[in-house]
Amino acid sequence: MAPPPKVLMVAEKPSIALSIATELSGGHMYTRKGSTEVHEFDGSFRGFHVQYKVTSVIGHVFSVDFPAPYQDWTATDPLDLFQAPIRKAEANPKAHICRHLSQEARGCGYLVLWLDCDREGENICFEVIESTGFHVNEERRRVYRARFSSVTQKDILLAMHNLVEPNRHEALAVDTRQEIDLKVGVAFTRFQTSYFQGRYGNLDSRVISYGPCQTPTLGFCVQRYFQINTFKPEKFWALHPFIIKSGYELQLEWERKKLFDKDVAIMFQKLVMEDRIAKVTEISEKQDIKSRPSGLNTVNLLKVASSALGLGPQVAMQNAERLYTRGFISYPRTESTSYPSSFDFKGVLGELAKNPTWGNYVQRLVADGYHKPRLGTDAGDHPPITPMRSATEDMLEHDAWRLYEYVCQHFIGTVSPDCKYVRTMVEFSIGGESFHCVGHHVTVKGFTTVMPWLAVHEKNLPQFIKGEKIEILKVDLFEGSTTPPDFLTESDLISLMEKNGIGTDASIPVHISNICERNFVQVQAGRKLVPTALGITLIRGYQCIDPDLCLPDIRSFIEQQITLVAKGQADHIRVVQHVLQQFMQKYCYFVKQIENMNALFEAQFSPLADSGRNFSKCGKCLRYMKYISTQPSRLYCNTCEEVYYLPQKGTIKLYKELTCPLDNFELLIFSMAGPEAKSFPLCPYCYNSPPFEGIDTLFGAVKTGGSSKLGKGAGMPCFLCPHPTCRHSMIAQGVCACPECSGTLVLDPVSAPKWRLYCNTCNCLVFLPQGAHRISTTRDRCPECDSTIIEVDFNRIQHHWRMELHCTVAAFFVMSCFIRLWR
């Protein structure tokens, strides 16, 4: 009998795959562990008996980037990036998702895609199709798309019975966005980074980045800074009459609130004072309701985390993710504030009823009958963030507990009664002017019992009778002054981003942390975002060249264009071309006008020439270059007006006053940060423009030698001397013995001019400095380890170069290239 056909089902993340498999198999499945789990079970599919396999990807399978030649900042004009090819590569090569999918798809007759039901999910569908080797319109092996709005049994079964085709238009819309974001972001970033870092020494930012999301985000913060800076305070005056009733002193509120004219205010004060009697004109009582919250989505969680818990969005998300993977809360990235109708509130409440903190309240709530949450919006992604498992404070870290505590309080709040109170307003007339006072009496605390910070404050008023007349104690003329708005808080910024469609629930924290990391804004007390001089100058610059560049509309424009693709109303290639054409024009104009922006930088920052201290000698003019220590650390030659970047995150010193034989630049030694810090010497010129050809092969050689990283015990394995006592370890090995078998290495004659040594015994290769005219062995021996000395003849510096003399130096070049490739 033929084996049953196989159906491969793929979800967006492992947890969803597990839920789907559990629901469809009734929990009777066999789970294979691997890089990602595969759940197997038997069942029926379209009337046939089949074997199911459910697995997942981990987000996007591929990410998009430029091919290698375009990665070189110095060799590529950013303008060329707009028309450059792009390529997709595995987003996380170490996870081997592609291999996993293609292996699992082998022998399967059906592919069912269970990716999230949004554009990104649709795009991942096609990444999965590509990885599995399925084709969309193939008769023999069919591809289906499951559309589901929640991972409940009902929705999963419904989706299984209503399988559709994946939507290529929506997927292409994502491809379109990826290409536009990549090209625009990278082109502007490279241009302005190179331009400004080549001129100023104290920008203190590794990279002066530009992005259609991060730049408008910065724009919001700077906009607020401008409002604060240009704010002109205005004086105002208000009347504050006081009365005494039943022993209470009461201040009455003026109907006119405040006046900006002192004389007029004084006139009213006189009128009121002359009357001296407050007459009660109206007493009204109204039942008011403060509604329980709707479900909690990511953006609202982040706002509360920042404003009430003092946790930044990035940290809050990390904690939320950890709570999620440990099973304490539901998936923390969601836009929805509405629960699906099938949601199991009883289950969640049953779990929380066990909790020592809220248990009593929840038990009473269940006994009295809990409420369904208020209706919110259903974005069709995931249910609101909900506690899943009871936890106590000692089970979680401090911040995680506080976040969990809030998620629980919010959830219990959503199913609690509304808060009800009576609002009493007493209106008065004094000298023809109207005043009032307001009292609150809470009748039902409702959800404010678990969310006490939202409680309505009890404010009792003495009993008044309509028509009653009360003598006035005094009438103060209050003088105040309008105050500027405060800096944006993270919470304000999140609201603005959400309102303007900048970023998504998952990316909003990333954009905010990006502008902090790039030193465009700083988070100050109260989680306020204060722009730095760099952030302010950048936005000012965009405003004077092309304000569009920092306005939120730039994102809406892209979104609107790709929506045409998603709806199938426009061809994606033409949209990419059209949008890139416009950005290319903007880019060209920006480059042309950059002097205007530069004028702002000039007024704010110090030129490279005035920055830093004299450090090491330039090989071209033989004068001292300046060492700029602010990030990115670099050397600047005042005479040649050249910048030489250095390896980052470490310390740099002069190296024995040696100079590089290739270019006469003084050599430096770099020590990496950390307790097990490695050091290596380098030539600043070679580091910025490696002198060798065939660096890729060189890199390969480094790998064959042993370690491929500059980690512990690593260095230059190919050039390490195997001789245990040899202190000339950096190069001697290349000429004395093979690192694999200790056999003698010979010059490989076939490969010239790619100089390398070949071991006849084990067939391995050791590469030598390239660019040499001639390399030959000599009769001399290394005084340190007795190995044969090699002579390298460099035409370009017109003299012979003996390995033993400069052997350590030769290794520096190799190291420079290696570092360059590696970082």
Next chain:
DNA sequence: GCAAGGTC
């Protein structure tokens, strides 16, 4: 060294 979007 670069964007924004998934997810871990």
